[in-house]
Amino acid sequence: MKKILYIGLSIITSFTIATAKDVRLGIPPKTLEKYYPPNSEKYEFLMNMYKASTAFTGLSTSIREKDWQRAEKWAKTLKDAYLKIGELVPQWDKVLRKEEANFLVQAVKNKDIRKIQFFANAVGNTCSKCHDRYLASTKLLYHFPDFDTVTLEDPITSVEYNVSDYMKKMITSFKLLNVYMHDSKSKKAKKEGMNFVKRLKGLSQMCSECHTNQLSEKVYFGKDFYQKVKQLEQSIKNLNPNKISQTFNWINKNNCSKCHNVHEVPTMIREKIKKKQK
Ligand code: HEC
Ligand code: HEC
Ligand code: HEC
Structure with missing residues (x-):
């Protein structure tokens, strides 16, 4: 109880600080x-x-x-x-x-x-x-391209999604893997786990929409990445929670986060500016 109250308070204080010290970016005409x-x-x-x-x-x-x-x-x-x-x-x-x-x-x-x-x-x-x-x-x-025009085909449903919706689908599969594993629903857990892996591999289909150089793609989708994906597949088959989280953490650090640093953060700010532009 004490802990919950403490978190609640810290959210309030950090919110107050954030509004007092907003960073302002001008919206160009x-x-x-x-x-x-x-x-x-x-x-x-x-x-x-x-x-x-x-x-x-x-x-x-x-x-x-x-x-x-x-x-x-x-x-x-x-x-x-x-x-x-x-x-x-x-x-x-x-x-x-x-x-x-x-x-x-x-x-x-x-x-x-x-x-x-x-x-x-x-x-x-x-x-x-x-x-x-x-x-x-x-x-x-x-100068920064618009990710809204990029679409990805979902390897599970064959539906075309925009980047944001595809990302949400992908991370939902991973969360469901954990939920079902926790609830001892092994079959469903494995299925969602494999859906996550397929969607993860499917990410690389969008790179060529902006990068003509294969080198860029290899930075996040190189040999070591595919090795980790193999390990992840194996640990999903065995439903080994420790191995799953270990390999996911590696992928998160070396694929998701790195790519987000370069592509997602500017996209987030760009979208905020675009919304306000008249
Ligand atoms: C191109 C490199 C790239 C890779 C690799 C990548 N992402 Fe993303 N991700 C993006 C971009 C760009 C956005 C922002 C999309 C937008 O807002 O239009 C995004 C957004 C997201 C979002 C927020 C979705 C939303 O709009 O609420 C989640 C969650 C996410 N990614 C999860 C992941 C995970 C998990 C991985 C790794 C398994 C991953 N991403 C790998 C580029 C990438
Ligand atoms: C009313 C606004 C405004 C004024 C006044 C202005 N600039 Fe700029 N300047 C901009 C904007 C906006 C950009 C970004 C353009 C882009 O990146 O395409 C820019 C970009 C530049 C760049 C390129 C910077 C970079 O990092 O790429 C230079 C150099 C520059 N301006 C020089 C000047 C000089 C010198 C003056 C004054 C004599 C001046 N600007 C006055 C708005 C202005
Ligand atoms: C909507 C366009 C877009 C898509 C899609 C995209 N990128 Fe990028 N990426 C950029 C931009 C913009 C930069 C900054 C450099 C530049 O302007 O070319 C960049 C930079 C990078 C860099 C830094 C080094 C370099 O090559 O400039 C890497 C690595 C990279 N992207 C990998 C990827 C990978 C892997 C994918 C697919 C999962 C991807 N990108 C998808 C637009 C995109």
């Missing part, structure tokens, strides 16, 4: 999607960012080398790329310090180092502020 596949292969927005960033480097390098002619050229390129942010994404136009971008060009013309620093900082701060809010979410939305 939907306009941005025009500049990414499948709408465009040109990555216009990102290319403009590279242009701005290169111009910034060109500007500071030219000034350091006292090449004022080139410095002015770079300052203008920077201004153009900077103002273009607002043309590409009108919702972002208002965060730009346009006057300061113009004053920066002027200060370079006048070779006024103090003013150059002042206006470069003013412009530069808006770069960092926007990145702070939107960089991670934009990368997840437009």
Whole structure:
């Protein structure tokens, strides 16, 4: 009883802490999607960012080398790329310090180092502020692929499932194996155990939807993986709970968790952002 109360309390406290210290990710305006596949292969927005960033480097390098002619050229390129942010994404136009971008060009013309620093900082701060809010979410939305479009055929029922539903089916088989084993329903336990193994092997059918290189697949579905799966099959046939949990733990650590670190965690965050995007 004491233990239950303690767990209850700790859930409440951790919840309070979590709401007090939420991590916030900005939701990028939907306009941005025009500049990414499948709408465009040109990555216009990102290319403009590279242009701005290169111009910034060109500007500071030219000034350091006292090449004022080139410095002015770079300052203008920077201004153009900077103002273009607002043309590409009108919702972002208002965060730009346009006057300061113009004053920066002027200060370079006048070779006024103090003013150059002042206006470069003013412009530069808006770069960092926007990145702070939107960089991670934009990368997840437009560079990380959508797992929703991926389907897997269930080896047991031949039904096509999306990734999430397939995962749930698979883990349910494993849980049922344990439930039936616990309840001494051996036949059912073995059947669900083998269903789990079949679904586990079936996972690799989806890799080629995104990876053209077989090497990626081998990272989680290599020789050692298939050896463990064989051991798991054997321990399911013998209904040996210790062996089953031992091999499952290995698979969980080296297959499920590793793959989740790379694919599931970004998918979870991506889906949250996508839901909120207007
Ligand atoms: C591609 C590599 C990959 C492998 C290998 C993998 N998963 Fe997943 N798993 C995912 C992805 C991606 C998602 C998120 C799917 C989504 O939300 O659309 C996921 C989600 C899940 C979920 C949550 C389902 C939900 O939506 O509630 C469970 C449970 C799960 N996986 C279990 C497992 C188990 C157990 C294993 C190993 C036996 C495993 N997965 C192996 C990629 C993988
Ligand atoms: C109003 C928002 C906004 C402003 C202002 C902005 N950026 Fe960006 N920037 C972004 C977003 C969003 C991305 C992510 C694009 C992507 O990954 O496709 C990005 C990406 C970048 C990248 C690539 C970073 C990476 O990790 O791939 C560079 C470099 C960059 N910006 C430079 C700049 C510079 C320099 C400025 C200021 C002169 C600037 N940006 C101003 C929103 C902004
Ligand atoms: C919906 C697309 C998608 C599917 C399906 C998918 N992956 Fe990936 N995977 C990615 C992305 C995105 C990355 C990050 C690297 C990149 O952008 O290519 C990645 C990275 C990886 C990496 C890190 C090293 C590398 O190759 O880049 C491995 C290993 C990997 N995936 C294995 C798998 C395996 C095994 C499967 C099948 C079970 C799988 N992936 C299914 C999209 C996918």
